[in-house]
Amino acid sequence: MEIISGSKIDRNLSNAEFLREIGRLAGLHVSSANASALQTHVRSRIRARGLVTEQEFLALLGGRRSEDADERRLLSSVLTTHETFFMRDASQMALLRSRILPECIAARRASGELVLRLWSCACASGEEPASLAILLRELLPDLAQWRIEIHATDISDEVLSRARSGSYGEWSFRGCEPEFRAAYFGRHGDRWILQPPIRQMIQYHRLDVLQDVLPDPASGLANLDLILCRNLFIYFEPDAIEMTAGKLASCLREGGVLMTAHGELRQHRPDSLSAELHTESVIYRKLTLPQHAPADASIQEPAWRSSPLAPPVSLALAPRPPSAQRRRVSDMPTQCAPAHSDDALDAAWRLADAGQLEASQSACDQILANDRMSAGAHFLAAVLATDAGKLAQAQAALRKALYLDPELIAAHVHLERVQLAQTRIESARKTREAIRRLVAAKPSSAQVPYMGQTTVGDLADLLGTSDAPLTARAD
Numbered sequence: 001m002e003i004i005s006g007s008k009i010d011r012n013l014s015n016a017e018f019l020r021e022i023g024r025l026a027g028l029h030v031s032s033a034n035a036s037a038l039q040t041h042v043r044s045r046i047r048a049r050g051l052v053t054e055q056e057f058l059a060l061l062g063g064r065r066s067e068d069a070d071e072r073r074l075l076s077s078v079l080t081t082h083e084t085f086f087m088r089d090a091s092q093m094a095l096l097r098s099r100i101l102p103e104c105i106a107a108r109r110a111s112g113e114l115v116l117r118l119w120s121c122a123c124a125s126g127e128e129p130a131s132l133a134i135l136l137r138e139l140l141p142d143l144a145q146w147r148i149e150i151h152a153t154d155i156s157d158e159v160l161s162r163a164r165s166g167s168y169g170e171w172s173f174r175g176c177e178p179e180f181r182a183a184y185f186g187r188h189g190d191r192w193i194l195q196p197p198i199r200q201m202i203q204y205h206r207l208d209v210l211q212d213v214l215p216d217p218a219s220g221l222a223n224l225d226l227i228l229c230r231n232l233f234i235y236f237e238p239d240a241i242e243m244t245a246g247k248l249a250s251c252l253r254e255g256g257v258l259m260t261a262h263g264e265l266r267q268h269r270p271d272s273l274s275a276e277l278h279t280e281s282v283i284y285r286k287l288t289l290p291q292h293a294p295a296d297a298s299i300q301e302p303a304w305r306s307s308p309l310a311p312p313v314s315l316a317l318a319p320r321p322p323s324a325q326r327r328r329v330s331d332m333p334t335q336c337a338p339a340h341s342d343d344a345l346d347a348a349w350r351l352a353d354a355g356q357l358e359a360s361q362s363a364c365d366q367i368l369a370n371d372r373m374s375a376g377a378h379f380l381a382a383v384l385a386t387d388a389g390k391l392a393q394a395q396a397a398l399r400k401a402l403y404l405d406p407e408l409i410a411a412h413v414h415l416e417r418v419q420l421a422q423t424r425i426e427s428a429r430k431t432r433e434a435i436r437r438l439v440a441a442k443p444s445s446a447q448v449p450y451m452g453q454t455t456v457g458d459l460a461d462l463l464g465t466s467d468a469p470l471t472a473r474a475d
Contacts, residue, residue, distance in 0.1 A: 025061035091280035121229040123152035126163025133201040153207035166194035214247040233264040258284040375405035410450035
């Protein structure tokens with residue numbers, strides 16, 4: 001049996017195929033950005049475990065013993081980050097506060113069962129589950145009558161320990177209103193401590209979402225009303241995304257909601273879920289219950305919150321084709337052949353999906369500096385501008401995208417959203433008619449670029465049954 005010498009290890013770790021195999025076994029994406037850190041980690045682990053062959057390390061990653069799980073957890077800490085903060089992604093939090101959670105509450109009241117089950121998957125240091133707990137305290141004046149289960153899981157014992165402590169620094173509150181921190185945290189030196197009543201609403205568990213069996217009723221991960229799994233799929237390989245998304249869907253009750261970061265499931269939505277398009281975000285619902293429960297009159301908003309959104313329109317997507325038949329957005333034909341690589345635009349979208357909006361904007365700017373004729377890059381610029389509340393800038397970018405590619409349906413849909421936000425109702429009506437004409441002229445089986453697995457037929461059905469906005473509120 002061959003012993004791996006230091007030089008042999010170094011040669012193997014420089015082998016891209018070996019690194020990809022490590023990522024495949026762990027279900028994690030290995031990019032050029034994290035290859036160096038991965039090489040250092042694997043070199044250290046091979047020596048620490050006294051392994052004889054490289055295959056032994058690969059076997060550890062694919063095994064089911066407790067020590068194998070430990071290796072995957074250690075590897076995960078290298079290939080993922082635990083960056084988070086309270087009320088992260090203001091648009092998604094607004095959607096949770098004004099629509100998703102009130103719907104869950106109303107449905108449970110109607111059933112006579114005052115129980116809510118929520119799950120923050122990959123909770124990191126706990127800001128996300130604590131944000132959920134705070135939202136529920138704001139929305140439920142009769143909270144004492146409810147049984148609230150907020151489950152917070154992560155693969156890392158270290159970050160779970162930090163989450164349980166409920167102790168946070170200033171950086172965890174970036175973007176939050178001063179009233180938020182004053183209302184729910186107490187100062188202790190240079191730290192802010194989450195109030196005990198909030199902490200007591202949360203149950204923390206260690207979970208390897210790739211390897212552990214789900215649903216798991218014994219730990220409370222079943223029959224859930226809401227799952228937040230944001231900024232996790234960006235680290236996964238496609239097969240791992242599909243498997244994990246399916247497991248999460250199986251944990252939802254009928255009518256339950258899965259929320260991911262923007263665009264994370266564009267090409268990997270489980271068949272058991274349908275997508276709902278909102279101005280703030282796309283969500284995925286396990287349907288059979290009515291989509292919009294009656295408004296709950298007992299729910300009260302703090303005075304400094306934004307007003308509720310207009311009802312969205314649900315778009316139940318068609319069954320997805322097998323993996324081998326799927327194409328990325330960048331593979332879709334357009335009228336403009338970009339001078340930049342498709343990978344560059346895809347990478348810019350991945351940054352946006354990860355919440356790295358400044359980095360995504362920089363990447364988008366670089367693409368446009370090299371190729372002003374990229375309709376896709378102008379469309380991304382419009383999405384980023386909308387997220388930043390710069391509606392005039394978003395409209396200008398959409399006009400450029402549609403000048404370059406007049407048949408880019410997703411850009412028309414986004415333009416309607418912007419026009420409605422500007423209360424330009426007549427302009428939005430004309431844009432809707434343009435969408436109808438484009439849809440009528442295309443094969444029903446064709447997928448709509450930049451709209452995940454949505455087909456032209458799906459969109460035609462929706463347009464034929466509703467005149468409501470596809471996404472949107474009139475501000």
